[in-house]
Amino acid sequence: MQTSTKQIGLFAGFALLMAATRYHHFGSAVVLPDASLAVFLLAGFFLARQQLPALAAFVFLLLEAGGIDYYAIVIKGVSGWCVSPAYWFLIPTYGVMFGAGRWFAPRVQNSLKSAVEFSLVAWLASSVAFFISNTSFYLLSGKFTDINALQYVERVAQYYQPYISSSLMYLAIAAGLYALTHNLKQPAEVTH
Numbered sequence: 001m002q003t004s005t006k007q008i009g010l011f012a013g014f015a016l017l018m019a020a021t022r023y024h025h026f027g028s029a030v031v032l033p034d035a036s037l038a039v040f041l042l043a044g045f046f047l048a049r050q051q052l053p054a055l056a057a058f059v060f061l062l063l064e065a066g067g068i069d070y071y072a073i074v075i076k077g078v079s080g081w082c083v084s085p086a087y088w089f090l091i092p093t094y095g096v097m098f099g100a101g102r103w104f105a106p107r108v109q110n111s112l113k114s115a116v117e118f119s120l121v122a123w124l125a126s127s128v129a130f131f132i133s134n135t136s137f138y139l140l141s142g143k144f145t146d147i148n149a150l151q152y153v154e155r156v157a158q159y160y161q162p163y164i165s166s167s168l169m170y171l172a173i174a175a176g177l178y179a180l181t182h183n184l185k186q187p188a189e190v191t192h
Contacts, residue, residue: 011057058094089140
């Protein structure tokens, strides 16, 4: 089975979205927030029907993310404070997002119920991604030797909402576009 033109177009769009937004994690009045988490989930959902193309898409997006970070830090002079041995844990962080999309894709139905289920999957995957990336940073970065885990949780808790909000915003937009193009069906009415 060959990769379709539609899938190639989607992949290119996802790669461009990540390239355009990865520089700013939370965004600002003039810059969109980082779409990387959403890109990985959407790539898993739309592109991961076949094993080999799925693996290739995942690896390419990982390399793109690393390349963008390298460019931002080394060439553009963006702070590299977050780069530490914990950086490698972005692989399972993004793997959770990609895997959630891949897991949900064969279960999707053109229904409002499915849209609610997608919302729950997106929230849960984003939350797990937050936990992986932040826990690994606490344990492996070497930057928090003077505080205990509870103090770290108190400090990092303020970032949970912005972290998942940007991901969920992009995923809500994608779900809306999907709904517009796939004619979601209303649940059948029960008659007595």
